[in-house]
Amino acid sequence: METDDSFQELIAGFDQEAAAVVMTRLVSLKMETEVEFDPIQWLDKSLIRLCSRFGDYQKDRPSTFSLSPRFSIFPQFMFHLRRxxxxxxxxxxxxxxxxxxxxxxxxxxxxxxVMIQPSLISYTLQKDPEPALLDVAAIGADRILLLDSYFTVVIFHGMTIAQWRNAGYQDLPEHKAFAQLLQDPRDDADAILKERFPVTRLVICDQYGSQVIFFLPYQWQC
Structure with a gap:
């Protein structure tokens, strides 16, 4: 019989990232071995069961629902896994x-x-590189985005950044900061590629350019 202490120990020991990977491997295996398996339905039911078991809520009052911080990111992983x-x-x-x-x-x-939920880093002249949400709102004309989906690494230049680069501003002594802005995501991308085998594909694209198809599918409206 489960006691309150064992229940709290279970919550305290829950690893959201490991659980997301287990779910991904399990759903992949089921898709391979079960002919009429519906992965979306299975993932949704699994998430509902977890939230019902570990969530805190008042019946018939959805606004009262909350999850322990130990579980709070897991639904986000499932959102990205479904896509x-x-x-x-x-x-x-x-x-x-x-x-x-x-x-x-x-x-x-x-x-x-990273395969389940790609990472996105934003680079601008105004601030240091920082993580960004996988959302179209992250796209800006004056910023560079580095997307790592494991299988593909994309360096995305906003429209203004691309225009300045094409004009050769990075080659002018008075624009060293801009030259460094262009170099930083490339250095970070190279560091990622060195750690991967097989080697991850690198794509460099501009806003409204043809190669942007490698970037936009990951910019979901969350």
Missing amino acids: SQFVQIFNNSPDETAYFRMILYRENVSNSV
Whole structure:
């Protein structure tokens, strides 16, 4: 019989990132082995069961619902998992899907989490690099974004940044700060690529450019 102490120990020991990776591997396995398996429905039901078990709420009052900080990011992981290449396989060939799953099964938790929920870093002249939300609001004409989805790393230049770069401002002595702004995301991308095997694909694109198709699918309205 479960006691209050054991329940609290379970909450205290919950690892949200590890749990998200386990869910991703399990849903991938079920998609491979169960013919009529519905991954979206299964993920939704699993999340509902977790929230019902560990959430704090008053019946029939949705506004009172809250989760312990130990669980608070897990629904966000499930949101991104539902839209990931592990669940949405329609636009991928069978070989690509098999490759994605093979890498998922062998990688550690940190890298697997990036596959589920890509990281996004924002670079501007006004402030140091900082994490940004995977949202269209993160896009700005005067900033550079570095997206790491594990399988692809994208350096995205806003329209103004691209115009300044094309005009050669980075080559002028009085614009050293701009030259450094262009170099910082490239250095960070190179550091990521050195740690990956097989080597991650690097894409450098501009706002409204043709290569932006590698970037925009990850900018969901959260």
